[in-house]
Amino acid sequence: MLHLLPIACVAMADPFESGLEAAFMREARRAPPGTRVVAIDVGANDGQWSRAWRHFAKESAARGVPFELFIIEPQPTFRASLTQLAASINATFLPVAASKQDGTAAFHIDTPGSPGASLARQHEGEMRTRTVPVSTIDLAAFLR
Secondary structure (H helix, E strand, O other), X not given: OOOOOOOOOOOOOOOOOOOHHHHHHHHHHOOOOOXXXXXXXXXXXXXXXXXXXXXXXXXXXXXXXXXXXXXXXXXXXXXXXXXXXXXXXXXXXXXXXXXXXXXXXXXXXXXXXXXXXXXXXXXXXXXXXXXXXXXXXXXXXXXX
16 A cells, blocks of 8 residues: 655754654654655755655665655756765656656746756746756656
8 A cells, every 4th residue: 555645845954853754754664564665855956855864764774664765856957966966875866857748947046156946936036047958757657
């Protein structure tokens, strides 16, 4: 049986001590050996949230409950670093956007020189927009 526990990255000092990530880990720790535990970091940006799962992944594997982490980020700026991160933490990096169709994505950059960007326009005012072609992944189909 597939159990889904939605997780949202919340701005906190350490979201792994309380909040949804901690609830996810509690549930996963109760899972019997052979259970598939999966987390997906959609819009991973620089991978900070994904990087934080490193210790849990090792702990989970030692209990016989493999932890799979999928890192999804279409921004070309992060391809090399996320590829390296995925290899270092035994995760899978997908350089795609979460959508049903391929096309382009307009990334809005509000800080000059910032490698980070958002598909959502964060505020009014001067922002730099970079439109790039993206391949996509249909998350609903991917999770089946």
